[in-house]
Every structure is written in structure tokens, then in C-alpha cells.
Amino acid sequence: MKKNGVKMIKINSKNVDVFYGKKQALFNINLDIEENQVTALIGPSGCGKSTFLRCLNRMNDVIDICRVKGQIIINDFDINDKSCDVVRLREKIGMVFQKPNPFPKTIYENISYGPTIHGMAQSKNEMDEIVETSLKKAALWEEVKDRLHEPGTGLSGGQQQRLCIARAISVKPEVILMDEPCSALDPIATAQIEELIDELKKDHTIIIVTHSMAQAARVSQNTGFFHLGELIEHGSTDKIFKNPENKKTQDYITGRFG
Amino acid sequence: MFTFIVLLGFTSYYFGRRKAYTIQSTNKRLTALPQFYGYYLAIWCAIPAFIIFSLWAIFEPTIVKLLILSDYSNQGYLDDELNLIYEKTKALSRGQFTGEITPFIEASAEKYLSLRSIAQSSKAVIVLSIIIASVAYAYKKISSNSRTREPVEKFLKAVLFTASLAAILTTVGIVFSLIFQTIDFFKVIPLFDFVFGTHWYPAKAFVRDSSEALDPTMYSDTFGAVPIFAGTFFIAFIAMCVAIPIGLMSGIYLAEYASVKVRQYAKPLIEILAGIPTVVYGFFAALTVGPFLKEIGNSMGLDVSAESALAAGGVMGIMIIPFISSLSDDVITSVPQSLRDGSYAMGATKSETIKKVIFPAALPGIVGSILLGVSRAIGETMIVVMASGLAANLTLNPLESTSTITAQIVVILIGDQAFGDPKTQAAFALGMSLFLVTLCLNIVALRVVKKYREKYE
Numbered sequence: 244m245k246k247n248g249v250k251m252i253k254i255n256s257k258n259v260d261v262f263y264g265k266k267q268a269l270f271n272i273n274l275d276i277e278e279n280q281v282t283a284l285i286g287p288s289g290c291g292k293s294t295f296l297r298c299l300n301r302m303n304d305v306i307d308i309c310r311v312k313g314q315i316i317i318n319d320f321d322i323n324d325k326s327c328d329v330v331r332l333r334e335k336i337g338m339v340f341q342k343p344n345p346f347p348k349t350i351y352e353n354i355s356y357g358p359t360i361h362g363m364a365q366s367k368n369e370m371d372e373i374v375e376t377s378l379k380k381a382a383l384w385e386e387v388k389d390r391l392h393e394p395g396t397g398l399s400g401g402q403q404q405r406l407c408i409a410r411a412i413s414v415k416p417e418v419i420l421m422d423e424p425c426s427a428l429d430p431i432a433t434a435q436i437e438e439l440i441d442e443l444k445k446d447h448t449i450i451i452v453t454h455s456m457a458q459a460a461r462v463s464q465n466t467g468f469f470h471l472g473e474l475i476e477h478g479s480t481d482k483i484f485k486n487p488e489n490k491k492t493q494d495y496i497t498g499r500f501g
Numbered sequence: 502m503f504t505f506i507v508l509l510g511f512t513s514y515y516f517g518r519r520k521a522y523t524i525q526s527t528n529k530r531l532t533a534l535p536q537f538y539g540y541y542l543a544i545w546c547a548i549p550a551f552i553i554f555s556l557w558a559i560f561e562p563t564i565v566k567l568l569i570l571s572d573y574s575n576q577g578y579l580d581d582e583l584n585l586i587y588e589k590t591k592a593l594s595r596g597q598f599t600g601e602i603t604p605f606i607e608a609s610a611e612k613y614l615s616l617r618s619i620a621q622s623s624k625a626v627i628v629l630s631i632i633i634a635s636v637a638y639a640y641k642k643i644s645s646n647s648r649t650r651e652p653v654e655k656f657l658k659a660v661l662f663t664a665s666l667a668a669i670l671t672t673v674g675i676v677f678s679l680i681f682q683t684i685d686f687f688k689v690i691p692l693f694d695f696v697f698g699t700h701w702y703p704a705k706a707f708v709r710d711s712s713e714a715l716d717p718t719m720y721s722d723t724f725g726a727v728p729i730f731a732g733t734f735f736i737a738f739i740a741m742c743v744a745i746p747i748g749l750m751s752g753i754y755l756a757e758y759a760s761v762k763v764r765q766y767a768k769p770l771i772e773i774l775a776g777i778p779t780v781v782y783g784f785f786a787a788l789t790v791g792p793f794l795k796e797i798g799n800s801m802g803l804d805v806s807a808e809s810a811l812a813a814g815g816v817m818g819i820m821i822i823p824f825i826s827s828l829s830d831d832v833i834t835s836v837p838q839s840l841r842d843g844s845y846a847m848g849a850t851k852s853e854t855i856k857k858v859i860f861p862a863a864l865p866g867i868v869g870s871i872l873l874g875v876s877r878a879i880g881e882t883m884i885v886v887m888a889s890g891l892a893a894n895l896t897l898n899p900l901e902s903t904s905t906i907t908a909q910i911v912v913i914l915i916g917d918q919a920f921g922d923p924k925t926q927a928a929f930a931l932g933m934s935l936f937l938v939t940l941c942l943n944i945v946a947l948r949v950v951k952k953y954r955e956k957y958e
Contacts, residue, residue, distance in 0.1 A: 305845055307760070333848035340846075344839035347862045356857065357847040407843070414847065 251278040253418060253448045254299060259313035261294050261303065268294050270472045272313070276418075276465075281440060281449045283459035283480065286469035287495070292452045295469070296420050299450065300336040301329050317418070334361050337411030337447075341423040343403035345395035345410070350387050353395040353406055354378065357414040373413055381409035382439050401432025408439065412447070419443065421451040425458065437462050456496060460484050468492045502625060506550050506632065510543045513636045517542030520643060533650035541649040544656050545639035549631045557624050565616050569609055679936060682929030689923045690724045695930060698725015701893035701904075703913055703924045724927050726934070728895040732903035736814040736885060737878035739899060743818025744874055748825025749867065755826065756833035757855055768830065775823040779883040786816035786888035798900060806890070811899040813889035817881055821874045828873070832866030833859060865949050872946035876939040882907035906935045 254276035261269035269291045276282050284292040294303070301322060303309040314321045322332055334357075345353050354374040355364075364370035374391070378384040383405040387398070395406050404424060411419055421440070425433040440449055440462050453459050459466055460480060467477035468491075476489045487493045514536075521535035531538075569590060570583050578586070586606065592598040593610040594617075643649060687695070702723055751771060755764050791812040798805030805811075836859050844854040860867075890902030891912050904912075913928040 300846060302842065302846060305842065330848045330850060333846055338842075338846035340839060340842060342839055344837070344843040346840060346843065346858050356844070356849075360847060360849050360853055410843075410847065 253278040255316040257314040262310045264308040272474050278448050281444050281463040282465040283463035284452045284467050285459050290469040291472040292469045293422050296452050300333050334414050336418045337416035338420045339407050339411050339424045342427050343407050345403050345406050349392045350395045351391040353410050354413050377409040377413040381405045401428050418448045423452050510546045513542035513546045514539035537649045537653050540653045545635045546632050549635045553628050679933045682926050683933040686926035686930045695726050699727045700725045701728045728893040729906050729909050733905040736810050739814025740817035740878040744821035748822045752826040752829030755830045771823050782816050782820050783883040783887035786812050786884050805900045806902045808890035808902040809900050810903045813885050817884050824874045825870050828870030829867045832863045836862045869946045869950035872942050876942035880939050886911050906931050
């Protein structure tokens with residue numbers, strides 16, 4: 244979304260370094276993420292794109308040996324600051340994982356999980372409404388509305404992933420992080436998810452890690468290319484794919500390595 | 502003799518392998534690795550030896566007995582008397598006979614000894630000649646294209662099968678011995694009295710003379726198993742009240758909160774508890790915990806028996822903690838990390854994640870571990886024998902003494918017992934019911950655990 248022709252920056256990261264134990268995984272990353280746009284992070288395996296994604300909602304906290312340095316500013320607030328409340332942060336920044344990971348609960352409970360934790364619904368009716376809107380937004384409502392109280396693990400892979408997206412948007416996050424959301428899905432399910440991503444960017448800022456350059460080209464407006472823990476190049480998807488500045492980017496895009 | 506056969510086995514292995522190498526050196530390709538040829542020959546040595554030895558063990562005594570007793574035939578002895586004569590002969594030949602020695606028996610003993618020595622030497626000759634013959638046959642048979650790998654593999658499979666069969670057959674045998682004695686018991690004591698009677702006092706069945714022995718009225722109100730079943734479940738309940746919360750919480754701590762280093766040391770330490778012999782737990786309960794509880798109770802004005810259900814159950818609970826903590830730690834750890842990530846990413850805290858995602862996901866496995874703990878508690882013997890008393894009170898007061906199925910079996914079977922006595926058979930009936938209860942619990946537990954496993958595949 245543009246305001247007076249100026250793009251709004253949602254996330255602003257400055258000099259981000261990440262270490263796993265003694266090994267440095269990310270080197271001095273400076274990347275701005277535009278609001279209500281889809282930003283794709285591409286690069287060969289092990290280049291640090293998923294690590295960077297996990298910095299944005301502090302999921303790296305879960306890993307004992309992981310240390311993050313630098314500033315990541317979201318809504319004028321450094322999320323690496325000690326005063327940052329991780330629970331509130333993750334309410335604002337949802338995440339969808341590589342492998343669909345619905346909880347072994349019913350479809351309804353999968354969606355109501357987040358709103359319950361954050362106390363977003365005062366009554367059963369409100370909760371029903373949240374569940375319905377989330378499922379509708381995730382384009383899953385029609386398929387599951389008659390079996391909301393059956394286990395979410397009984398759905399197909401693509402449905403499970405859309406369930407996870409519905410779960411993520413149930414708490415109305417501002418940003419949705421997607422870590423290779425289609426890598427475990429077939430082409431049809433992938434197409435559905437990609438369509439969904441396009442829909443979702445109206446209300447959410449989306450950052451997607453992907454191995455498929457075609458997917459990055461299809462869904463994203465901006466692209467960042469990572470290599471060996473460094474951000475080599477970033478800019479509009481058009482420019483990165485048609486007219487990359489860096490030799491490495493060009494090689495990767497054209498499939499010469501990685 | 503046995504050593505010699507083993508040596509022969511090794512020798513034939515060596516020869517087999519050497520022949521294989523010889524064949525190989527003439528540039529022929531072998532169908533199997535050389536050592537298979539060796540194994541093949543060794544098996545040809547072992548199987549005939551084994552068969553002859555077992556046949557010998559089965560038939561030798563019968564044949565010798567027949568030969569000895571043939572001297573006594575046509576003299577009008579009864580079968581029992583003949584058996585006695587044979588036993589006397591055997592005892593005399595071993596120099597253990599203490600009674601009156603008649604010339605007849607002396608002669609028989611000499612004959613017995615000579616027969617035995619003939620049997621021994623003929624056995625040696627036959628075994629050796631057959632082994633050598635079979636090995637020689639096999640040795641001649643093997644050539645570059647003979648199959649040696651398959652028979653060796655088949656032989657190994659048969660050995661392994663026999664081993665597992667032995668375990669299963671033992672179980673079946675135990676069950677049958679229980680069943681027959683139990684049926685005999687219920688011929689004297691009506692099933693109804695056993696299952697619903699509320700008085701357990703087997704000592705009463707002992708105070709009788711032989712004329713009363715078969716009088717069923719004698720046993721009424723003697724073998725009512727309700728008090729000891731109640732006692733068993735009561736003590737198991739107390740044990741689980743201790744073991745479930747502590748075991749579960751320590752399991753959750755180990756799986757979710759403990760750092761790698763703490764877990765590395767804490768888990769084996771907790772498992773040490775499982776390695777303490779139950780008899781040690783038993784005297785810990787009887788001599789330390791029991792008197793301690795009694796003292797505390799007395800100071801509060803409560804009447805606490807020194808052998809209280811509480812002491813036994815409590816200590817039993819401690820014994821079961823490692824089971825539950827270790828098993829639940831395992832099932833919690835096996836909940837996929839992706840579920841944790843999903844929950845954290847929604848903004849859930851650690852305790853919320855554990856309570857709402859991990860615990861429900863691991864619940865079937867946890868229930869399985871608890872059921873295994875319960876069946877362990879019900880079958881536990883030493884602690885209750887030592888710490889909970891032997892009087893079968895029907896009570897729900899944890900401060901009084903009660904008794905359990907296992908403890909009663911011990912009481913009944915300690916010392917000399919007459920077979921066919923209802924009191925002895927009562928132990929079998931109790932054992933049978935105990936077996937049924939734990940069997941059911943184990944089946945349910947395994948089912949639950951299996952169901953859980955399928956969930957994440």
C-alpha cells in the first residue's frame with residue numbers, strides 16, 4: 244500500500260548477526276520489509292533465509308545456542324530489546340511452517356487456540372465468528388464447515404497447510420511469516436496457497452521463504468537474495484529477476500548454482 | 502565327551518573353510534564366503550550329536566531299568582515293589598543306600614553299574630562315529646557350486662525360533678499350572694464365596710483333622726477374597742497417588758525444561774530408583790517409614806499401625822516414580838518439535854504449550870505408562886509383605902494394616918505345604934486372578950501406546 248506515493252516500511256532490520264554457538268549464520272543483514280506487500284526470501288539451502296525469518300518473531304529463542312545481535316524494528320519498536328513481550332510480538336507476527344503442523348485437536352480448536360491464549364473472544368459466539376472468518380480468509384471454510392469438530396490431522400496436506408494459515412490469521416497478525424509453506428504440497432495445493440497469499444496481502448504484510456524461484460516471481464513484489472549468510476541483493480521482484488545487479492544473483496536466478 | 506564334540510565342531514569348521522579356500526585357489530568362484538562352508542560343516546557335526554544325545558537321554562534309563570528288572574520278572578512282584586527295587590539298586594550303586602542289603606540287590610547294583618558303563622562307552626562310540634561320518638559326508642559334498650549359505654541361515658533361524666518358542670512355552674506352562682490348580686480349588690470352594698466373600702482367614706483351614714478334610718462347610722467364610730483384593734487395589738491406589746504426580750511432573754521437567762546437561766545426569770539418577778531391589782524398599786518401608794508415620798500419627802493423636810497401608814503404598818509409589826517419569830519423558834520428547842513451534846509461534850508460553858498442546862498429544866502414551874505402573878504396583882510383593890501386614894482387614898483407612906494378594910500368596914506358600922490342600926490351592930487361585938488383572942492392564946496399556954504411535958506416522 245502506498246501513502247502519497249511513499250512505500251510504508253513495516254519491518255526495518257539493521258546490522259542483524261545471528262550465531263549458532265560459535266558459528267555465525269547471518270552477517271550484517273539490513274533489510275526493509277514493505278507493508279502490505281509480499282517479500283520473498285530466496286537463496287540456496289543453508290543460506291540463512293529461514294534463520295532470518297525466525298528472527299522476526301524471535302522463534303530463535305526456542306533454540307538454546309542461538310544468539311541474535313542487531314536491531315529489528317517493527318512499529319518503531321526494537322523486538323530484540325529486553326522490554327519486548329514475546330507473547331505480544333508473536334500475536335502480531337504469525338508464522339506458517341514448512342510442514343503443516345496442525346495440533347492434534349479438532350479443526351475448531353486449532354483455530355480457537357490463538358484467540359483463547361490472547362483472550363480475544365468474550366463469548367462462544369465471538370469465538371465461532373473468529374473461527375469462521377479465519378477459515379473463510381484461508382479459503383478453507385467451504386471444505387470443512389460441516390466437520391469443524393473432527394481432528395485437524397485428518398485433512399489432506401494442502402488443507403492442513405491452509406488450516407495452519409487460518410490458525411495464524413485467527414489472531415489478526417500484522418505480519419505473516421511463511422517458511423517454505425508449499426514445499427510439502429502438490430502443485431494444485433501450491434496454487435491454492437499462492438492464490439491465498441495474494442488475497443492475504445490486503446490485510447497483512449507477508450514474508451515468504453521459498454526454494455522455488457517461479458513461486459517467488461509469481462507471488463512476491465519484493466525479493467531478497469541470501470547467500471552464505473549474507474544478503475546479496477534485494478529490491479523489487481521485477482528488478483531482481485529481470486535485471487539483477489550482482490553476478491551471484493544472476494547465476495542463482497538462471498540456475499547456474501544452488 | 503562334550504568338550505571333545507565342541508573341539509570336533511571347531512575342527513570341522515576349520516576343515517570346511519580350508520576346503521573353501523582350496524576351491525577358491527583353483528580360480529573357481531564360491532557361492533558363499535569361505536566361513537559359510539566352515540559353519541556348514543560345524544552344523545553337520547552339531548545336529549547329529551545333539552539328536553543322539555537327546556535320544557540317549559530319553560531312552561537309556563528306560564532300557565537299563567527294563568534290563569535290570571527282567572531278573573525279577575516271574576517272581577510275582579507288584580509294579581510298585583519293582584520300582585522300589587530299582588530305586589534301591591540305583592542308590593546302592595551310588596553308595597547311598599542305607600537299608601538292609603540283600604544279595605539280590607547287590608547283584609542288581611553290579612549289573613546296573615556294568616550296564617551304565619556299557620551304555621556310556623557305546624554312546625561315545627556311536628556319537629563319534631556318526632559325527633565323523635556326517636562331517637565326512639558333508640565335507641565330500643561341498644564343492645564350488647554347492648549351497649552352504651542357505652542351510653546355515655536356515656539353521657540360525659531355527660535356533661532363534663527355538664529360543665523364542667521356549668519363552669512362550671514357559672508362559673503357557675505357567676498359565677496351565679495355574680489353571681488346573683485353580684479349577685481344583687474352585688471344586689472345593691464355590692467361586693461365589695471366593696469372589697464375594699468378605700472373610701479371608703486361610704489359617705482356619707489348617708485347624709482340622711483328616712475326618713473334616715472334605716467337609717465343605719469347614720471352608721465357608723475362610724476364602725473370601727474381597728478384603729485382599731480391596732487391600733491390593735487400595736495400596737496400589739495410594740502408590741499411584743504418590744507416583745503419578747511426582748513421576749509426571751519430573752517427566753515433564755526432564756523433557757521440556759531441563760537443559761541438556763541436567764537431563765543427561767538427572768535421568769539416570771532417577772532411573773537408579775528403579776534399580777533398587779524391592780526388598781530394600783521393603784525394609785525401608787517397614788523399618789523407617791512405618792515407624793516414622795506411627796510416631797507422627799501418635800503425636801497428632803491418631804492411631805497409626807506400624808504396618809500401615811500408607812507406608813507400604815507410599816514407598817511403592819516411590820518405587821514406581823522412575824517408570825512413570827522415564828516413560829512419560831520419552832513420550833513427551835517424541836511429540837514433534839513442529840507442534841511446539843506452532844504453539845510458540847501463536848504466542849503461547851511454555852506452560853500453555855505444555856498444557857494445551859504437548860500434554861494432550863502425549864496423553865495416550867502417558868496413560869500407557871501409568872497403566873504399566875499400576876500393573877507393577879498390583880504385582881509388587883516384597884514391600885507389602887514387609888510393610889503392610891498380613892492380616893486381611895477390609896478397611897479403607899490408610900493408617901491401618903491391610904494385606905494384598907501377593908502378600909497372601911507368600912503367607913500361604915511359606916514353609917511346607919501339602920499339595921491338594923485347599924489352602925495351597927488358594928494361592929494358585931490368587932495367582933491366577935492376579936495374573937488376569939495384570940494381563941488386562943498390560944493389554945490395555947499396550948493398546949493405548951500403540952494407538953498413540955500410529956498418530957504421528
